[in-house]
Amino acid sequence: KFTMYRVNYDPPPPPADGSSSSDAILSYATSVNRRYSDFSWLYERLHKERPGAIVPPLPDKQSVSRFSEVFIEGRRFHLEIFLRRVVCNPELKDTECLLVFLGGGDDEFKKAKKDGSFGSGKANVEAANEVAADEPYQPFDPEMAPGAHYNSQHDYNKLIDKVEGELSTKKAGIKKWIKERKTSLKGTMVRSPDDAIFDEITNYVSALEMGLKRIDTQTSSLIRRDKDVSTCMLEFGLGCDALCHIDDEINGVIGEGDDTTSSTGIGQTFRQMGKTADEISKLSYEYYEKELSCFREPLRDHLKMIHAVKIALQKRHNRRVTYSTCINAVESKKASVHKYKITPGKEGKSVDAAASLARAEATLIVAKQNYEECSQRALREVDRFRRENASYMYATMLEFAKVQKEHHDKMNNAWGALVPELEGLDASDSGLRGKSFVEASAAASKNDSNVGREVEAVTTDVQNIAMPSYPPPPEPTSNGMESSVLNEAVRYRTVDPLPTEE
Structure with a gap:
């Protein structure tokens, strides 16, 4: 089970002067269905075809709730942003992987995904010279896995050749990685005039990332506080409503209708305060949602873009390591050729060493070209x-300031409207319908004495009523029964005759 996303591409309209537009990636409109894994393939291929370019980040993966509407819509939104950034990037918009992603049919696209060396020309050379640490090697195609049923000997031989080729490539990649690792650890790196500039860029990016992370940490605290304010104000309003009902019940307002203006004094104060607290709670929650969408999400998106910049700089560093390794290899092979030439009996090996030197020099030329192109890119x-960072951060901070102003204006208006209402109330008018508790107590005592006299009269009448009496206990008889009194109850038992004396 997976989710498909429809990708529609419409070329921009031609210029008014009739000239051909250079911004169009394809000259025709396309509509294709792609999965998230297809976007991930495009992301990886862009790094291979254009090392040193800033490839925009993909949305994060999620293992749970992958098919909920909220998650699918959120991922669709971020995938659209990813594609728009790729299309608008002058270094990426003409890549072959992007063309086949947007305009390739299903069969063509599947073939491109299976082809590990997809691309042509310069892109192929760069992909072939990719650093092992930069590009992990993929296993061979599982459709030809060992143990499968083969229809002919040709399929079996094809499998053997493929496995041997992949093992050879993997072995060569491991050797290359070890050599480049040694070069990196020894510090024998080639120096260029741009190294100082790239050191400054690295420091700039690190400082920018550190500052934005600090802002993100504080922003998270502010957002949590605003959400807590919303919850607390809601509870505060409920408490004020409860106090209002208590005062209304004492004043006898409850049960007389739904007119809230019948509350007086402190009851009406609590009622108005509760309404304002509810309004403040809603405003705080709206403010919390705006902070999420208008500030924290753009801020974290910018942090991801900074990470993409660091990846681009790392690609350039990898090309530098490769170039330095090739230089060391050429120097080592030159020394070997010279050694074989001056050593008697080693003249035959000098020919093989010279051929190896020629291959190393050809590799050095390609590595140098890739390194220089990657550096300039x-x-x-x-x-x-x-x-773009200056424009993006300016817009984000401006939007954040506008949200702050709008929210605090609404808060001031809500509290400002409450103050005149509270000032117009008389808090002293909160007695028992205009009576004090002392007067209420005196009235209650007077009512209590009248009730006492009524109770006394009723008691006298009850005593004059003839109450039925229980019948007296039966007299004991001499018919062989003996009576006894136990707990005012009469009980009888049979009297056995005494034995006669003989």
Whole structure:
């Protein structure tokens, strides 16, 4: 069970002057269905085809509630943002993986996903020279797994060749990773004029990330406080309503109608305070939701973009390590060729060493080209990120300030409307229908004496009523029965005759 997302692409309208538009990725409209795993494939391929470019982040995965409407809509929204950013990025919009993602049919797209070296030309060279630590090797296709049923010997031989090829590639990748690891640990890295600039960029990105994380931490505390304010004000309003009902019950208001204006004094004060507290609770919850959508989510999205910048810088560093490793390999092979040439009896090995040196020099040329292109691409992307970062953060902070002002204006209006209403009430008018408790007590005592006389008269009348009496106990007889009194009850038992004396 999975979720499909429909991706529609409409090319921009042609310019008014009739010239061809360079912003169009495809010249025709497309509509395809894609899964989240397809977006993940596009994300990985963009890194391979354009190392050093800032690839926008994908929405986070979620293991529970994956098919709820809220989660699906939220993921769709963030996937749309991802695609829009990719399409608007000048370094990514012409990649082959994006073209096949937007315009490829189902069969073409499945074939592209299975092809590990998808792409052509320069992209293929870059993918072939990817660092092992940067690109984990994938296992061979499971549809040709060992133990499956093969229709012919050709299928079996194809499987063997494929496994051997993948093992050879994996072995070569491990060797390459070990060499590059040694180069990185030894510190024998190639130096370029751009290294100081990239060090400054790295420090800038780290400081920016640290500052935004601090803001995010404090923002989370503020948002939790605003949510707590909403809950507390709701409970506060319920407490005021309860106090109002208590005062109304004492004053005898309850049961006389639904007119809330019949409350007087402190009861009406609690009633108005409860209404205002309910309004403040609603305003606080609306403010909490706006802070989530207008500030915290954009802030965390920007933190993800900073992480994408760090990934782009890491790609450039990986190319630098590869280039440095190739330089060390060429120097080592040159020394081997020279050694074989001057050593008697080793002239034959010098030919193989020279061929190995030629291959290493060709690899060095490609590695140098990839490193320089990746460095320039990373510089362009960082400049673009700084421009967009300034605009993005300005808009976010401005929206946050507007939300703060709007919320506090509403809060001031709510409290400001309550003050005149409370000032117009007379808190002293809270007696028992205009009577004090002393007067109420005196009235209650007077009523109590009248009730006492009525009770005395009723008692006298009751005593004059002839009450029925219980019948007297029967007289004891001499018919062989003996009577006894136990707890004012008469009990009888049979009297056995005494034995006669003989």
